[in-house]
Structure formats: structure tokens, C-alpha cells
Amino acid sequence: MAQDQFDLLMSLALDDQLDADEQALLRTQIAESAEFSRAWDRMQTIDGMLSNQREVAPAVDFTAQVMARIEAYEERLQWTPWLSALIGGTIVATLVSFLTPWLLLTGLLQPVLARVPVLGVLLAQVMQIFDTATFLATLFVRVVTNWVTFIVTDPTALGVIVGALVVASTWIGLREAYKLTASLEASTSTP
Amino acid sequence: MTATDQELVARVLEGEQQVFAELVDRYQRSVFNVTYRMLGEARAAEDAAQEAFLRAYQHLSRYDMNRSFKTWLLSIASNYCIDQLRKRRLTWLSLDEPLPPHPALNSSEVGPEKAAVLNEREQAVQDLINTLPPDYKAAVVLKYWYDMPYAQIAEALDTTESAIKSRLFRARQMLAEQARMGGVPSLIPILEGA
Numbered sequence: 127m128a129q130d131q132f133d134l135l136m137s138l139a140l141d142d143q144l145d146a147d148e149q150a151l152l153r154t155q156i157a158e159s160a161e162f163s164r165a166w167d168r169m170q171t172i173d174g175m176l177s178n179q180r181e182v183a184p185a186v187d188f189t190a191q192v193m194a195r196i197e198a199y200e201e202r203l204q205w206t207p208w209l210s211a212l213i214g215g216t217i218v219a220t221l222v223s224f225l226t227p228w229l230l231l232t233g234l235l236q237p238v239l240a241r242v243p244v245l246g247v248l249l250a251q252v253m254q255i256f257d258t259a260t261f262l263a264t265l266f267v268r269v270v271t272n273w274v275t276f277i278v279t280d281p282t283a284l285g286v287i288v289g290a291l292v293v294a295s296t297w298i299g300l301r302e303a304y305k306l307t308a309s310l311e312a313s314t315s316t317p
Numbered sequence: 318m319t320a321t322d323q324e325l326v327a328r329v330l331e332g333e334q335q336v337f338a339e340l341v342d343r344y345q346r347s348v349f350n351v352t353y354r355m356l357g358e359a360r361a362a363e364d365a366a367q368e369a370f371l372r373a374y375q376h377l378s379r380y381d382m383n384r385s386f387k388t389w390l391l392s393i394a395s396n397y398c399i400d401q402l403r404k405r406r407l408t409w410l411s412l413d414e415p416l417p418p419h420p421a422l423n424s425s426e427v428g429p430e431k432a433a434v435l436n437e438r439e440q441a442v443q444d445l446i447n448t449l450p451p452d453y454k455a456a457v458v459l460k461y462w463y464d465m466p467y468a469q470i471a472e473a474l475d476t477t478e479s480a481i482k483s484r485l486f487r488a489r490q491m492l493a494e495q496a497r498m499g500g501v502p503s504l505i506p507i508l509e510g511a
Contacts, residue, residue, distance in 0.1 A: 133493070137486040141460075141467070165493065172492050175442050176461040184349040184363055189341045192370045196337065199371060 132162055136169050223256065322386035329377060341370055344387060347463070348394045354458040355398035355451075357443050365401060369394035384472070391463065392473035395455040402451035448495050453488035456481055 135152050138144050144152065156163045185191070226249065229235040239246040277284050320328075322343070328336045348369050353362035372393050373380075380389055446454055452474070459470045467478040474481070 130490075133490045134486050137489045138482075140489070141482075141485065143482075165497075168496055169489060169493050172445070172489070172496060175438065175445075176457065179354075179439065179442060179462065181346060181462075182350055182353050182359075184345050184366060188345050188349070188363070188366070189338050192341045192345075192367050193335075193338050195367055195371050196334065196374050199375065200334065 129165075132165070136166060140169070140173050222252075226253070323382050326377060326380060326382070326386065329374070337370075337374055340386070344390055345370075347387060348390060350462055351391055351394045351458055352398055354443070354446060354462060355395060355454055356401065357447050361401070365398055366394065369397050372397065385469075388465075388469055388473050391459065392475065395459065395473060396475070399451040399455055402454070445492055445495060449488050449491060453484050453491070456484040457488050460485060 132155055135144070135148065135155070139149070139152055156166050226235070239249075277287060320339075322340065325336050325340050329340075345366065349362060349366045352365040352369065353359065356362045356365055369390065373390055376393075380386070446457060449457060455474055456470055459465045459473055465473070467481045470481045471478045
């Protein structure tokens with residue numbers, strides 16, 4: 127009998143998958159060949175070792191860790207639709223802001239606007255809103271930039287701001303200390 | 318009366334997220350043992366077991382209530398480990414590197430001397446299992462640690478019974494060959510003593 131065939135017979139024997147004839151064949155082979163007999167012993171030893179492995183235990187806080195992961199996943203899940211909407215909205219807005227002027231300049235949009243005048247009014251409104259938003263954003267950035275530049279370049283202004291911050295933080299600290307003293311006095315005077 | 322797995326799953330699906338903790342408590346040992354035997358390292362095994370539970374939670378709506386929840390869970394865990402082992406093979410060092418025994422193996426109730434012998438034996442077996450390809454390893458782990466019949470292993474690993482029969486046969490052949498050739502040095506004294 128070939129080694130491969132004998133190996134298969136041994137494997138099936140370990141899983142109780144042999145019929146009576148096959149079991150007899152296996153016994154004969156083991157009895158007749160010293161090599162097969164050694165292989166069978168070795169296989170049984172390995173099988174025994176694998177079967178008698180002890181169970182290992184996970185960390186004591188395993189369940190808590192799994193539930194923490196689930197919690198984090200649920201939180202992510204809550205944000206996903208909003209993030210998707212934000213990303214999708216940004217992509218659409220970008221496409222519209224790039225495509226609309228191009229379509230107007232190339233004249234591709236004119237036939238559509240002629241057929242649906244409401245679309246033209248709507249487009250004009252959107253462009254106006256976009257224009258206002260751009261203006262406000264630019265204004266905000268410019269004011270912040272000018273303010274920072276002024277503070278950094280003018281030592282007097284910087285001194286005034288730092289002084290104001292010191293005075294404000296001192297005043298807050300004193301107020302909190304006064305509150306704490308008052309509450310301590312109240313708790314000690316209570317019988 | 319203890320609720321069945323299916324009842325607990327139904328409650329989780331209805332929105333009672335915390336009920337899932339009961340399922341984790343019930344099967345943490347089984348899942349951890351699969352991942353530990355598959356990956357051979359406690360930290361990676363713990364992470365893989367947690368990931369398996371998370372994946373089970375994420376895909377709970379796909380769970381077929383007619384199937385065993387444990388088999389479904391173990392199939393997620395073993396398939397995750399197979400993926401991890403394949404990635405490791407691509408990017409990593411040799412799997413023959415000796416692995417530290419799991420702390421839980423040291424904390425057994427047997428005496429220190431016997432525990433050391435048992436740890437040595439456990440280590441030898443783990444070294445031996447580590448020589449197998451991931452698919453074979455999964456079949457061996459499910460067969461020996463869970464005493465699963467061919468059909469259940471096939472269900473867990475999403476394959477056929479004959480494929481499992483063949484994997485177990487090839488795995489045993491490889492293990493015997495490793496033992497015969499002395500491929501796992503820590504196994505030699507154990508086999509000689511047998």
C-alpha cells in the first residue's frame with residue numbers, strides 16, 4: 127500500500143470514519159509493516175496531544191473591551207450620514223460652481239434657460255448667495271489677518287492685550303478664591 | 318430561565334445593544350481559544366477575538382436564526398484569523414519563531430513543576446500547529462478544540478465536507494512529517510517519551 131493511501135486511512139480512522147473492512151485493512155497494514163506501525167504510533171501521539179490541550183482564558187475585562195468597541199462603532203455610525211451628506215454637498219457645490227460659469231460662457235446653458243426661465247432666476251439667486259458668502263468669508267479672513275498683523279507689529283497693542291489678559295485672569299482667579307473661601311466658611315459654620 | 322442565543326440576538330436587533338454583552342460572556346472563551354490556537358499569541362488573539370465579536374455585531378442582521386450562533390461566531394473568528402495569517406505571511410517573519418505561552422496557561426491550579434511540563438507540552442503543540450497553512454490550521458483547531466463534525470467545520474469555513482476531510486488528512490500528514498523530521502525541536506522529547 128502506498129504511504130499516501132495509508133495516511134488517508136489513518137486520518138479517517140482517527141475521525142471514526144472507517145467501515146469494518148477498512149478498519150481490518152488498516153490493522154493488517156500496521157501488523158505487516160514496521161514503518162506503518164511507527165507512523166500509526168506517531169499519528170496517535172500527535173492526535174492525543176492535540177485532543178488534550180487545555181483551554182485558555184481571555185482577559186477578565188474582555189466583555190467590557192468588546193462593548194467599548196461596539197460603543198465606538200455605534201458613535202461612528204451616527205456621524206456617518208452627516209459626514210456623507212457634508213462631503214456629497216461639498217462635491218455638488220464645487221461641481222456646480224465650476225460647471226455653471228463654464229456652461230454659461232460656452233453658451234451651452236442658454237437654450238435650457240430660454241426654455242425654463244425659472245431655472246435662470248433660480249441660478250441667479252444661487253449665484254447671488256454664493257457671491258455674498260464668498261464676500262463675507264473674504265471679509266472675515268481679512269479682518270482676522272489685519273488684526274493679527276496689527277498685534278504682532280505694534281508693541282503697544284500687544285502690551286495692551288497681554289495686560290488686559292493678565293488683569294482678566296487675575297480678576298477671575300480672585301473671584302473663584304473668594305467663592306471657595308465663602309463656601310468653606312459656610313460648611314465649617316454649619317453644625 | 319436562560320434565554321437562548323436566538324432570543325438574545327433578536328433583542329439586540331430590536332435595539333437592546335447591551336444584551337450583546339451576554340452573548341460575549343457566553344462565547345468569549347470559545348472565540349478566544351480559536352484565535353489563540355490560530356494566531357499563537359495572546360495579544361493578537363485577544364484583539365482578533367474582539368474584532369470577531371465586533372464583526373458579528375455589525376453583521377448580526379445577516380445571521381440565520383436556524384444556524385447555531387456559536388458555529389457562526391467561530392466561523393467569523395476563524396476566517397478573520399485565516400486572513401490575518403495570510404497577511405502575516407506576506408509581510409512578516411517566520412512563523413517558526415517561538416511564541417510565549419499564554420498567561421492563562423501559567424495560572425492553572427496544578428503545581429509549578431507540572432505546570433512547567435504542561436506549558437512545555439502546550440508550546441510544543443502550538444509550535445507544531447504553527448507549521449500548518451492557515452486553512453489547514455483552522456480545520457485542525459475546530460476539529461480538536463471543539464470536536465466539531467466534518468459538516469459543522471465545513472459550514473464554519475464555508476466549504477465542503479470532502480474539502481475538510483482532505484484538509485484534515487493533509488494537515489495530519491504534514492504534522493506527522495514535521496514530527497518525523499524533527500522540524501519542531503520542542504516536540505522531539507515529548508514524542509520520544511511517548
